[in-house]
Amino acid sequence: MEEHKSLVILACVASYLVMCLSVGLWALRRTSSTHDFFMAGRHLGVLVASVALFSSTMSGWGFVGGPGLVYQMGTSSFWMLIATSIGTMITFYLLGKRLRMLAELRDPISLPEAVTARYNSRSTGLLTAIAILLGVMGYLATQILAMATVLQSVLEDVSWIGPVPIEICVGISGAVLVFYCVTGGIIASVYTDLVQGIIMVFAAILVLVTAVGVVENGMTGMSETILADDPEAMGPWGTLGMVGCLSWYLLLALGMCGQPHVITKLMMTRRIQDARYMLPISVFGYALSACLWIAIGLCMRAVVLQGLHPQLENADDAAAEFLQVYAHPLLAGVVVAGLLAAIMSTADSFLNIGAAAIIHDIPRAVRGRSLKNELLWARVATVSIAVVAGGFSLYSGNLVALLGAFGWSTFAAAIVPTVAIGFNWKRATALACNLAILTGLVLNFTLELFKITLPYRFHGGALSILASLAVFYVVSLVSPRPEIDSDIEAVIDL
Amino acid sequence: MKCWIPPLLLTMLGMTLAAIFLTSEPDKSHGFAHAQIAEMHQAGNGTDRLGSVLLLAWLFGTVMIAFFVSLLALAILPGNRQSFWLLLLGTLLYETAFSLMVLEYRHFAATPLETTFWGPFPTATAWVLFGVWLVPYIFILLYTVFFDRWILPASHRNRFEELLRNRPPDLLKK
Numbered sequence: 001m002e003e004h005k006s007l008v009i010l011a012c013v014a015s016y017l018v019m020c021l022s023v024g025l026w027a028l029r030r031t032s033s034t035h036d037f038f039m040a041g042r043h044l045g046v047l048v049a050s051v052a053l054f055s056s057t058m059s060g061w062g063f064v065g066g067p068g069l070v071y072q073m074g075t076s077s078f079w080m081l082i083a084t085s086i087g088t089m090i091t092f093y094l095l096g097k098r099l100r101m102l103a104e105l106r107d108p109i110s111l112p113e114a115v116t117a118r119y120n121s122r123s124t125g126l127l128t129a130i131a132i133l134l135g136v137m138g139y140l141a142t143q144i145l146a147m148a149t150v151l152q153s154v155l156e157d158v159s160w161i162g163p164v165p166i167e168i169c170v171g172i173s174g175a176v177l178v179f180y181c182v183t184g185g186i187i188a189s190v191y192t193d194l195v196q197g198i199i200m201v202f203a204a205i206l207v208l209v210t211a212v213g214v215v216e217n218g219m220t221g222m223s224e225t226i227l228a229d230d231p232e233a234m235g236p237w238g239t240l241g242m243v244g245c246l247s248w249y250l251l252l253a254l255g256m257c258g259q260p261h262v263i264t265k266l267m268m269t270r271r272i273q274d275a276r277y278m279l280p281i282s283v284f285g286y287a288l289s290a291c292l293w294i295a296i297g298l299c300m301r302a303v304v305l306q307g308l309h310p311q312l313e314n315a316d317d318a319a320a321e322f323l324q325v326y327a328h329p330l331l332a333g334v335v336v337a338g339l340l341a342a343i344m345s346t347a348d349s350f351l352n353i354g355a356a357a358i359i360h361d362i363p364r365a366v367r368g369r370s371l372k373n374e375l376l377w378a379r380v381a382t383v384s385i386a387v388v389a390g391g392f393s394l395y396s397g398n399l400v401a402l403l404g405a406f407g408w409s410t411f412a413a414a415i416v417p418t419v420a421i422g423f424n425w426k427r428a429t430a431l432a433c434n435l436a437i438l439t440g441l442v443l444n445f446t447l448e449l450f451k452i453t454l455p456y457r458f459h460g461g462a463l464s465i466l467a468s469l470a471v472f473y474v475v476s477l478v479s480p481r482p483e484i485d486s487d488i489e490a491v492i493d494l
Numbered sequence: 495m496k497c498w499i500p501p502l503l504l505t506m507l508g509m510t511l512a513a514i515f516l517t518s519e520p521d522k523s524h525g526f527a528h529a530q531i532a533e534m535h536q537a538g539n540g541t542d543r544l545g546s547v548l549l550l551a552w553l554f555g556t557v558m559i560a561f562f563v564s565l566l567a568l569a570i571l572p573g574n575r576q577s578f579w580l581l582l583l584g585t586l587l588y589e590t591a592f593s594l595m596v597l598e599y600r601h602f603a604a605t606p607l608e609t610t611f612w613g614p615f616p617t618a619t620a621w622v623l624f625g626v627w628l629v630p631y632i633f634i635l636l637y638t639v640f641f642d643r644w645i646l647p648a649s650h651r652n653r654f655e656e657l658l659r660n661r662p663p664d665l666l667k668k
Contacts, residue, residue, distance in 0.1 A: 071533070071534065072533060072534060072535055073525065073535050074535075074537075075619055075622070078619075078622055078623065078627075079622075081627070082622065082626055082627035085630065085631070086633075089566065089630065089634060089637070090562060090566060092637060093566040093568075093570075093637065093645075094565060094569050096645075097569070097645055097646055101654060105657065105658065105661065218614065219613075219614035219615075220611065220613075220614040222614075223611070223615055223616065223619075227607075228607075230528075230536040230537060230538075231540070231606030231607065231609075231616075232539075232540050232543075232603075232606070233535070233536065233537060234615075234616055235540060235599060235603070235606070235616065235618055235619060236595055236598075236599050236618045236619050236621065236622045237544070237599070238525075238537070239524070239526075239535040239536060239537040240525060241523050241525065241544055242544050242547065242551045242599075243514055243547060243551050243554070246551060246554055246555050246558065249558070253562060254562075272646060272651075272654075273641065273646060275641075275645075276637065276638055276641040276645075277638070279634055279637055279638065280634050280638055283631070283634055301534065304531060304534070305531070311531050311532055311533070311534075312532075312533055313532075313533070314533060315533045421565075421568075424568045424569060425568070427497065454515070455514070455515045455519050456514065456519055456523055456524060456547065457524040458511070458514075458515075463511075466504070466507065466508060469504055470504060470508060473500075473501040473504065477501075487657055487661065490653070491654075491657070494646075494650045494653060494654060
C-alpha cells in the first residue's frame with residue numbers, strides 16, 4: 001500500500017482510539033455505583049440508546065465476514081441482513097415495554113437478575129448467567145482477535161513501524177477497550193457506541209458510492225457479471241440454497257431478542273415510551289450500515305470474475321482488498337476506524353454483561369446476596385475477563401472459532417424462550433426455562449463440537465433454538481400453573 | 495392474542511422441517527467450489543438442486559413468517575379489532591412478498607439468463623431486498639404510530655405508576 005495511504009489510515013485509527021480513551025475519562029465522573037456501571041443509571045436518551053443498540057448488533061464480523069460471505073456465496077448472506085430487521089422488530093414488540101417496566105419496578109442491574117425476579121427462581125437466573133458467560137467468552141475472544149488483526153495490518157503497512165507481533169496488538173487494542181470499559185462501565189460503552197455507530201453508517205454509505213464507481217454500470221454491472229458466471233449466485237438464495245438461507249433467517253430473526261448485549265440496552269432508557277422511537281432509528285441505522293456488507297461483497301466478486309482483480313487467498317480479505325485498492329485514503333481510514341468501532345462496540349457490551357454475570361448474578365444466585373463493594377469488583381472482573389479472553393484468543397487455537405460460532409446461537413437458544421416469550425406469557429415456568437436453556441446449550445455445543453452438518457446445510461443454531469422453544473412450551477404446559485409475584489403479574493398483564 | 499397460536503405454529507414449523515429433512519437431498523444442493531476461482535462457490539442449476547424441496551421450503555418460510563408475526567402480536571393488547579386487522583394486513587403483505595419471490599425464483603431457476611431486472615438486481619433477488627426485507631417495515635410503522643393505543647395506552651401508564659407508588663420497600667432487595 002502507498003505510504004501516504006497507510007499514514008492516513010493510521011491517523012484515523014489513532015484518532016478513533018484517542019476518542020475512546022477520552023470518552024472513558026469523561027464517563028468515569030458519571031459512574032459512581034454499580035447501577036451506573038451496568039445500567040447507565042437508566043438515563044439514556046433515545047438517540048444514544050438506539051445507535052448503541054444497532055452498533056452493538058453489527059459486530060466486526062459484519063464488516064469483515066459479511067463481505068467475505070457475499071464474495072464466497074453470492075447473495076446467501078443477504079438473508080442474515082434482512083433477518084436483523086424483523087429480529088429487531090420482534091425484540092421491541094416483545095421486550096421494549098415489559099423489560100423496561102421490570103427494570104424500573106425491581107431495579108435489576110443485569111438480565112439474569114431480571115430473569116430471577118420474573119420466575120422467582122435463583123436457579124433460572126444462575127443458568128441464564130452461565131449461558132451468558134459461555135457465550136460472552138467465545139464471542140469476546142473472537143472480537144479481541146479481530147481487533148488485534150485489524151490493528152496489526154494497519155501498523156505493518158507503515159514502513160517505519162513494520163511487522164508487529166499479534167500479542168502486542170492484542171495488548172494495545174485490549175488496553176484501550178479495557179480502559180474505557182473499566183473507567184466508565186456501560187456509560188462509556190454506550191457513548192463510544194454512539195460515535196462508533198455514526199462512523200459505521202458514514203463509512204458504509206461512502207463505500208457503497210465507491211463500489212458503484214468501481215464496476216462499469218455500477219450495481220447492475222456487478223449483478224450481470226455474477227449472473228453470467230453462475231446465475232444461482234445472484235439468485236435469491238445464493239449458492240447456499242433455499243433451506244440453508246431460511247435457517248439463517250430463522251436464527252438471526254428469532255435470535256435477536258436473545259442477544260443480552262442488545263436487549264439489556266432496552267432496560268437503560270430514561271422512559272418506557274422511548275422504545276417507540278428507538279425501533280425505527282435502530283432498524284434504519286443497521287440497514288444503512290449493511291450497505292457496506294452488500295457493496296463490497298458484490299463488487300469484489302464481480303471484479304475478480306471480470307479478471308480486473310487477482311483472486312483472493314481468503315474470502316475474508318474482500319473488505320481489506322477493496323479498501324487497499326479502490327478506496328480513497330481518507331475513506332479507507334474511516335472504514336478501518338469503522339471496522340474497529342464495529343468490533344469494539346460489540347466487545348465492550350460483552351465485557352460489561354460478562355462482568356455483571358461474574359460479580360453480581362452468580363454470587364446472588366449461589367449465596368443469595370451481593371458482594372460487598374460491587375463497583376470495585378465489577379472493575380476487577382472487567383479487566384480479568386478481558387485478560388482471559390485475550391489469552392484465549394491467542395492460545396486456544398480452533399476453540400475460539402468454535403466458541404465464536406457458538407455465541408449467537410447460545411444466547412438465542414438460552415434467552416429467547418426465557419426472556420422474550422416468558423416475559424409475555426404467564427404460563428411459562430422456571431423448570432421449563434431451565435430445561436430449555438440446557439437443551440439449547442447441549443444441542444448447540446454437540447452440533448458445533450462434532451461438526452454435525454444437517455441436511456441442506458440447515459444451521460445447527462436454528463435447530464437448537466427450535467428445540468429449546470419446543471421444550472419450553474411443552475414443559476410449561478404440562479407443569480402446574482406457576483405462582484408469580486403480584487407486581488410481575490401486573491407487568492405481564494399491562 | 496391467543497397464546498396457543500405461537501406454539502401451534504412452532505409445531506407446524508417443526509413438522510415442516512422434519513418433512514424437509516426426510517426428502518432426498520440432491521448432490522451439492524448447498525453449492526460447490528468454483529471451477530476456476532479459489533474461495534468462491536457456485537451452485538449450478540437451480541431446478542436440479544432445489545426443485546424437489548421448493549414447495550416444502552416455501553411452506554417452511556410461510557409458517558416461519560406467521561410465527562414471527564404471532565410473536566409480535568403477543569405484545570399487543572388483546573381485544574383491539576383495529577390492531578387485529580392491521581396486523582393481519584401486514585402479515586398478508588409479508589407472506590405475499592415471500593411467496594411472489596419464491597414464485598419468481600421458479601422462473602429464474604428454469605431460465606436464469608432470460609431473467610428481467612428490477613433496479614440493479616434480477617427480479618427474484620429484488621423481491622428479497624425490496625419485498626421480504628422492506629415490507630415488514632410496516633410493523634415498525636404500526637409500532638410507532640399506534641404505540642399509545644396498542645402498546646402503552648395512558649390507562650396502562652397510570653396503572654404502572656400506581657404499581658410503582660404501591661411498591662413495598664423491601665421489593666427492591668428481593
